[in-house]
Every structure is written in C-alpha cells, then in structure tokens.
Amino acid sequence: MELDIWTEKYRPKGFDEVLGQDDIVKRIRAFVEKKNMPHLLFSGPAGTGKTSLALVICRELFGESWHGNLLELNASDERGIDVVRTRVKDFARTHALDSKVPFKVIYLDESDALTRDAQHALRRTIEDNARTCRFILSCNYSSKIIDPIQSRCAVFRFRPVETSVMLTIARNVAEKEGLELSGGAADALVAVAEGDARRLHNLLQSCAVVSRTITERLVYELASMARPQEIDTVLELALKGDFTAARKLLLDTMLSYGFSGLDAIKQIQQQALSLKSLDDRGRLRLIEHCGEAEFRLSEGADEFVQLEALLAFVALLRK
Numbered sequence: 001m002e003l004d005i006w007t008e009k010y011r012p013k014g015f016d017e018v019l020g021q022d023d024i025v026k027r028i029r030a031f032v033e034k035k036n037m038p039h040l041l042f043s044g045p046a047g048t049g050k051t052s053l054a055l056v057i058c059r060e061l062f063g064e065s066w067h068g069n070l071l072e073l074n075a076s077d078e079r080g081i082d083v084v085r086t087r088v089k090d091f092a093r094t095h096a097l098d099s100k101v102p103f104k105v106i107y108l109d110e111s112d113a114l115t116r117d118a119q120h121a122l123r124r125t126i127e128d129n130a131r132t133c134r135f136i137l138s139c140n141y142s143s144k145i146i147d148p149i150q151s152r153c154a155v156f157r158f159r160p161v162e163t164s165v166m167l168t169i170a171r172n173v174a175e176k177e178g179l180e181l182s183g184g185a186a187d188a189l190v191a192v193a194e195g196d197a198r199r200l201h202n203l204l205q206s207c208a209v210v211s212r213t214i215t216e217r218l219v220y221e222l223a224s225m226a227r228p229q230e231i232d233t234v235l236e237l238a239l240k241g242d243f244t245a246a247r248k249l250l251l252d253t254m255l256s257y258g259f260s261g262l263d264a265i266k267q268i269q270q271q272a273l274s275l276k277s278l279d280d281r282g283r284l285r286l287i288e289h290c291g292e293a294e295f296r297l298s299e300g301a302d303e304f305v306q307l308e309a310l311l312a313f314v315a316l317l318r319k
Contacts, residue, residue, distance in 0.1 A: 001124040005038070005202040005205070006173065006202070006205045007198050007201045007202060010169075010173060010201060011052050011055070012049070012053075012056055013056070013189065014050045014056060014057065014059070014060070014269065015028075015029050015032075015056055015060065017051075017056075017198075018049055018052060018056060019165045019168065019169060020048065020162055020165040020166075020197070021048065021049050021053070021158055021159070022158075022319065023052070024053070024156045024158065027038055027156070028040075028053065028057060028156075029060075029171075029279050030123055032057055032060045035061065035100065035101050035137075036154065037134060037135070037154075038134070038154045039055075039126060039130075039135045039137075039152055039153040039154070039156045040052065040054075040134075040135070040136045040137070040154055040156065040222075041137045041138075041139070041142065041143065041145065041149070041150060041153035041154070041156065041258065042136065042137065042138045042139070042154055042156050042158060043139050043141070043142035043145075043155060043156070043157050043158065044140070044157055044158025044159065044160075045140060045158070045160055045192075045195065045196065045234075046140065046196055046198065046199075047106035047161070047195070047196030047197045047199055047200075048158040048159065048160060048161055048195065048196070048197065049158060049197065049230055050109075050158055051138060052125060053140065054105075054107045054136045055070075055107075056260045057105070058105050058107075059138070061101050061105070062101060062173075066156050068076055069096050069101070069104045069105060070104070070105050070106075070107060070278065071087070071088070071104070071105075071106045071107070072109070073087070073088070073106070073107070073108050073109070073209055074108045074109045074110055082101075083209045083302060084262060085288075088106060088108075088122065088125055089125050089129075090105060091104065091106060091133070092104070092106060092129035092132065092133035093129060093132065093133075094132065095132055096132070101201075102131070102132075103131070103132055103133055103134050104132065104133050104134070105133070105134050105135075105136060106133055106134075106135050106136070107135075107136045107138070108122075108136070108137050108138065108185055108281055109138045110138065110139065110140070111137040111138060111139045111145065112139035112140060112141050112142075112144035112145055114186070114256075116146065117179025119145065119146045120146065120148075122135075122149065123146065123148045123152070123192040124263060126149065126152055127152070133253060135153070136248075137149070137153065137262035142155060142157070143191070159195075160194065160195025160196070161195045161196070161197050163190055166189075166190040166195065166197065166200060167186055167187075167190055169197060170186050170189050170190065170201060170204065171186060172198060173201065173204055174186075174204070174214070177204075177208060177211065177273045179204070179207075179208055179212055179213075179214055180212065181214050182213055182214065182215050182216075183215055183216050184216040185214045185215055185216050185218070186218075187217055188216040188219040188220060188227075189203060189204065189214075191228070192220070192223040192225060195213070203219065203222060203223060206222045207219060207222055212223070214260075220257065221257060223269065224257055224258050224259045224263065225257060225259060225263065226253045226254075226259070226264075226267060228254075228255050228267075228270075228271055230253050231253075231267050231268060231270075232248050232271055232275065233249060234249050234250045234253070234268075234311070235271060235272070235275055235277075236315055237249060238274075238311045238315045239278070239314060239315065239317065240312040240318070241318055241319050242316055243311060243312060243315045246309055246311050246314075247308060250307060250311065251266065260305055261306060262294065262298075262303070264303075264307060265290050265293050265294050265297070265310065266289055266290075266294070266309070268286075268310065269286075269287055269290040269291075272286045272287050272290065273287075278317065282317050285313075286314060286317065288314070289310055289313050290310065293306045293307070293309065293310045311319070
C-alpha cells in the first residue's frame with residue numbers, strides 16, 4: 001500500500017510543471033537561466049505554488065547539490081530575533097557549494113509571522129550578505145512585511161489557481177491514481193478547494209481512501225460542506241415562507257455533513273450571490289445580514305439562534 005502524501009508526490013520538480021502562475025514562472029525562469037537573481041518576496045494565498053516554485057528555483061540553480069545550498073525555515077515556528085541572528089546569519093555568511101552559482105538560498109516560509117524586531121534584524125542580514133546569499137520570503141500578506149524588506153526584494157503576487165487549471169490538476173491526478181471522477185465530482189473538488197492546489201490534493205487523497213469512484217456527495221461529505229443545491233433548497237423554502245421546513249432542513253444538513261454554524265453562514269453567503277428568487281437588492285441585504293451573523297458568532301453568540309435569525313430574515317425578504 002502506497003503511503004506517499006500526494007501534496008509531496010505531485011509537487012512540481014521543474015518550471016514546466018508549475019501550473020497556474022505563468023507570468024511569475026516566466027520571469028523567475030529568466031533569472032535562473034542567467035544564474036543570478038534578486039531577493040524574492042512571494043505573496044499570496046495558501047496552496048498557490050509559493051513553496052513549490054522556491055524549491056524548483058533551487059533545483060534548477062544547483063542541480064543535485066540543491067539540498068546543501070538551501071536553508072528552509074518556517075518563520076511561524078521560528079519567528080524570534082535569535083533565529084535570524086544565529087541560524088540565518090551563520091548560513092548566509094558561508095559560500096555556496098556549487099562554483100557555478102556564487103550564492104546560497106535561504107527560504108523563509110510564512111515570513112509574515114516574524115516579529116517586527118526579527119524583521120529588522122533580517123533586513124540587516126539581507127543587506128550584509130547579498131554576495132553570498134539570496135533570500136526567498138514567502139507570506140500570505142505582504143502588508144505584514146516591513147517596507148525596508150519589501151524594497152530590497154522583487155515582489156511576486158500569487159493568485160488563487162484558476163478553475164481550468166484546478167480541473168486539469170484533479171483529472172491528471174485521478175488518471176495517474178486510477179480514480180474515476182463521476183458526475184460533478186471534479187467541479188465539486190474545485191469548488192471546495194477554492195484555488196488551493198494543496199487542499200485539492202489532500203481532498204482527492206482522502207476520497208481515494210474511501211472509494212476509487214469519487215462522487216460529488218463524497219467530496220462534500222469529506223470536506224464537511226453541504227452541496228450548493230441543498231443550501232439553495234433551504235433558502236428557497238425560507239423565501240416561500242415555510243420557515244419551519246427551512247430550519248429543519250438546515251439543521252439536518254449540518255448534522256449530516258458535520259459542519260459548524262460559521263460554515264453554514266459562509267455557504268449561505270456564497271449561494272446568495274446566485275439565488276434566482278432574489279433581486280440584486282435582496283441579495284445585498286442577505287449578504288449584509290450574513291456578515292452580522294458571522295460577527296456575532298465570532299463574539300460568542302449561540303450559533304443556532306443566529307442561524308434561525310438569519311433564516312427568519314430570509315423569510316421576511318419574500319416579495
């Protein structure tokens with residue numbers, strides 16, 4: 001029985017395998033071909049290829065010796081100033097093992113978790129060791145990186161992976177693993193992953209453990225999400241004035257899939273955008289009330305009371 005984690009098994013090994021960030025890959029490839037590059041700052045949502053591209057850069061630059069020329073740290077675990085002053089500084093000072101490339105690479109994942117003091121210490125290290133080391137910083141929010149570091153890096157902003165690319169990834173993995181994507185399973189995988197390729201791989205592997213034939217319902221069950229049409233039915237019942245039936249169906253759906261009140265509100269907000277029984281003004285008012293309910297839940301309010309209040313508001317929107 002194969003025990004590989006699919007996120008690692010299908011991690012890109014070269015530039016041609018990096019999907020969904022064509023413009024960024026084109027510019028990075030040009031740096032690598034010249035065996036020279038500036039410090040890099042990768043910013044964007046999780047699962048969009050930031051770490052994969054950083055590893056591809058090292059593979060392409062150093063070949064077989066890439067492990068010895070790379071220091072990879074997760075700044076969310078090691079986020080203090082001492083790490084920058086010891087491990088990072090000591091590695092940055094030493095020369096590369098490969099004479100063809102005159103520098104090593106330090107990859108700092110989740111660098112927006114570094115404390116402000118650590119970032120200021122890092123800025124100085126980046127400045128002092130530019131001849132022997134290049135830094136690749138990865139973060140979800142570039143606004144949390146201090147300006148002096150941003151000004152010393154070429155900034156690349158990663159977008160969520162496009163739907164067409166996500167479908168290609170899902171079908172390629174399914175084919176290689178001998179899986180059958182039946183009905184709307186592929187579309188369900190893409191909808192649940194929301195542009196996160198890592199989540200797509202994990203969800204596919206979870207489904208494969210249960211069944212070699214992956215259905216839409218199986219995808220939503222393992223993702224602890226209701227199918228969009230089930231949330232639509234809840235909202236349609238409420239809009240018809242049948243509040244009791246809408247409330248019962250929503251609670252039954254939550255118990256069936258095992259998702260929380262916050263998850264339910266998020267799905268209601270998503271389905272509100274495409275609900276045909278409401279006009280644009282009604283959709284806006286529903287989304288506004290979803291925001292209020294979500295805020296109250298984050299402040300500790302009872303989720304069932306908030307969900308009932310939200311459904312009551314939907315029922316009052318009936319023309």
